Amino acid sequence: MFQNEKQNLESIIKELSKVISKLLVLVVFLLGLVVILVITSINGLPEIFKKRPANEAKIDIPKIEDKNKEVEKTADMWVAPDTSDILKEANKDVIYYGYKLISNTAYYLGPKGKVASMSNGMNCQNCHLNAGTKPFGNNYGGVASTYPKFRERSGRIENIHKRVNDCFERSLNGKTLDTLGKEMQAIVAYIKWLGKDVTKGKKPTGSGITELTYMDRAANPAHGKEIYMQKCKSCHTETGAGKLNADGLTYQYPPLWGEHSYNNGAGLYRLSRFAGYIKSNMPQGVSYDNPQLSDEEAWDVAAFVNSQTRPKKDLHLDWPKISGKPIDNPFGPYADNFSEQQHKFGPFKPIEQAKKTLGKNK
Numbered sequence: 001m002f003q004n005e006k007q008n009l010e011s012i013i014k015e016l017s018k019v020i021s022k023l024l025v026l027v028v029f030l031l032g033l034v035v036i037l038v039i040t041s042i043n044g045l046p047e048i049f050k051k052r053p054a055n056e057a058k059i060d061i062p063k064i065e066d067k068n069k070e071v072e073k074t075a076d077m078w079v080a081p082d083t084s085d086i087l088k089e090a091n092k093d094v095i096y097y098g099y100k101l102i103s104n105t106a107y108y109l110g111p112k113g114k115v116a117s118m119s120n121g122m123n124c125q126n127c128h129l130n131a132g133t134k135p136f137g138n139n140y141g142g143v144a145s146t147y148p149k150f151r152e153r154s155g156r157i158e159n160i161h162k163r164v165n166d167c168f169e170r171s172l173n174g175k176t177l178d179t180l181g182k183e184m185q186a187i188v189a190y191i192k193w194l195g196k197d198v199t200k201g202k203k204p205t206g207s208g209i210t211e212l213t214y215m216d217r218a219a220n221p222a223h224g225k226e227i228y229m230q231k232c233k234s235c236h237t238e239t240g241a242g243k244l245n246a247d248g249l250t251y252q253y254p255p256l257w258g259e260h261s262y263n264n265g266a267g268l269y270r271l272s273r274f275a276g277y278i279k280s281n282m283p284q285g286v287s288y289d290n291p292q293l294s295d296e297e298a299w300d301v302a303a304f305v306n307s308q309t310r311p312k313k314d315l316h317l318d319w320p321k322i323s324g325k326p327i328d329n330p331f332g333p334y335a336d337n338f339s340e341q342q343h344k345f346g347p348f349k350p351i352e353q354a355k356k357t358l359g360k361n362k
Ligand code: HEC
Pocket: 102, 105, 122, 123, 124, 125, 126, 127, 128, 138, 139, 140, 142, 143, 160, 163, 164, 167, 168, 171, 172, 187, 191, 208, 209, 262, 266, 267, 268, 273
């Protein structure tokens, strides 16, 4: 009997110690888990566990403005501040008015504008997409940080106001805004707000327009016409005149040539600006990391569209120093011996090469 009880007790103790050792393992495991959780909540998850935004993972450090020393090459794309945060700013009314002027310019300042009639009916955001926030959508990410700056076209130091008025006179084929007026103050406040987090002097990655490499041949307007008919005509129409909204004030599809389009002094009239712009943004809906046109198609469509008629501006005061003209400026005289035709359609590589040599010999 006694013997039996002793045996029982021993087996109970054995069982107990088994259970205890299992419990110990569990406790150690749980402790470990707690330690890991505490560490990651302080330091954040290790890089490999983070879900990267779809865009970022694919970035191959895009090449922008390669002649422009201000560019800082990083893998981080400029991301515009959230426009709903405008409401947190002390001068929110001014900034918000600027936002509205840029996204709906025609309503305020177009041919039948509520405030003034001083531009062609296009909106700034027809070219500066999503109110100047889209990566490689000709956005304003690098404006607040780099202006005032010297510009070869005027031969002087320009502030943001002057640059905005340039687009009014050229891209919107219109008149200038009073620099001290409410509208200009609002536009500049909005552009500055967009770039408020960018380090002074830096042009962030993803700002402005995609820089395409030059082709070995000249751009071909005839081939460009075929592309236009396949991929652009459905919206911008066969005559290039675009399509107005039902309100008759603003465009559903903005014009690409003709009397209501940008004039021959506008940025898009340069082949590299047009080609780089459409590569990352057209047909509507594409993006820099998911383009639809090949580089060649982009250059050729650019050549076709910029061969059509459009308003002309008096440009005789532009480029006071001719050696400062960009390679694709289609109006002579030039510091080199290439023709206007070649400066308009390319091939651009020989011109680029000559420019480098010229620079070295100076
Ligand atoms: C037809 C197209 C078009 C329209 C419309 C247009 N712009 Fe522009 N804008 C351009 C192009 C092209 C550039 C030059 C971009 C480059 O060279 O990288 C430019 C440049 C600018 C810049 C300088 C950007 C920089 O990073 O240096 C500012 C500021 C600007 N535009 C403001 C405006 C404002 C404000 C409006 C409306 C009043 C407007 N633009 C309308 C095409 C347009």
